[in-house]
Amino acid sequence: MAAKRGGARSNRSQRPGQPPRPAGEPPLSRQRIVATAVELLDAQGIDGLTMRRLADHLGSGVMSLYWHVDSKEDVFDLALDAVLEYRGSPQEPQSEDWRGEIVHILEDWRASMLSHSWSASLLPRRALGPNILSRLELLGKALSRAGVADADINAAIWSLWNYVMGATITRASFDLSDDDRAAAQQRLTRLSERYATIERSRLLLDDDWDGAFRKGLGFLLDGLAPG
Amino acid sequence: MAAKRGGARSNRSQRPGQPPRPAGEPPLSRQRIVATAVELLDAQGIDGLTMRRLADHLGSGVMSLYWHVDSKEDVFDLALDAVLEYRGSPQEPQSEDWRGEIVHILEDWRASMLSHSWSASLLPRRALGPNILSRLELLGKALSRAGVADADINAAIWSLWNYVMGATITRASFDLSDDDRAAAQQRLTRLSERYATIERSRLLLDDDWDGAFRKGLGFLLDGLAPG
DNA sequence: ACGCGACTCGTACGGCGTGCGAGTCATCCT
């Protein structure tokens, strides 16, 4: 009763005969809306997505969107899950190199999110879509094969999830402000008595994000499955 | 030139003689604005903070706020940093239990953010305020004392930061949806062939967040400073 | 012929952040 219509739209294409579309635009559909939303988000960031702009890009009226989606929140959810689809190696390698496999899963995850940088700051407040769950499942399987005790599996999964989320979100948000970071480091230097250690290590200037990600992930995996 | 006035407001209280305030409200000030913003955020969440509401609670006109802050973004920044102030143990323990110390720093950090749950989803897109830097400095010192090599210090700091951020953000966002999680787990069960592993481990039902946080942190520290 | 469901969309409402410029009042300079 809340919305005009509950959840399951998408009776797409059950249209029996081809309805001759004039020429201009293909018909509106959930998929087309989501795809366009992702484009817009990629191009303009989170604030760049408005229902009006979305409708413009689709060549439709604003309110038509609401037949296919429940709300703008809904659009965010769909766009996020769409972007996080996992195209893993097609033939399950099932190798014994569980560590390499886990690293691969997580690096791919991070890469997916970083190539749509809005997704990092979006994910925290959204539900887990099916594509996210698939990734978690994959991770769980790999950990299990790696010999992590059943009792530790959940903690292990969450640890890795936490690490990846934190790293990705941090990376995505620092990315934007390149000379801000230089400025910040300078501020540190000026106050070097208060921030001696991180000033010395040049924490804010270090920009080998990928290396740092791998290194930290290595530490974590060392702890998770020693030997 | 961008804003009417750059950064350094805050010539507060340099007023020579007490200007006799009538009785009603104390004068507007950056501090009062930030404090009220935090109250509002705590009570109503991120969307609950609007400039109009903020002004109402302060008993002032909306536009008066803009004398003291640059923009709503500015208010967010200030509120975030205010909430993340570290009130550590007053007498630096300087103990040899570096591990306990690190755990304490990070648990306190997490607790600070969780007690203002909006902060978790806000932090990703903001600059590092002085209070955040202080915490990083503390962490760096402790790691250094723990014997982490200079070359690894940055990676270690970021690893712990990532872990804490990820864990906190995840916790804060899952918190809100308690039976959503039950529903999600049920969905898993229905599709148990696709999600066998995480269904079996009851990943989505496990709600010992604090325990999982400590456990995962333990893993990471094991990897960071073995022995 | 007619109703019905799927779908589209114009209008309108209430709320938002904030630019602008006018108003108040204590202080300082002459």
Place this chain on the structure above:
DNA sequence: AGGATGACTCGCACGCCGTACGAGTCGCGT
């Protein structure tokens, strides 16, 4: 004393937002 200055407050108005509502179109089953 008189005027200028600067700190601060605030009402108005603009353009944008998400979306409730209800009217309109069109192909189909009867």
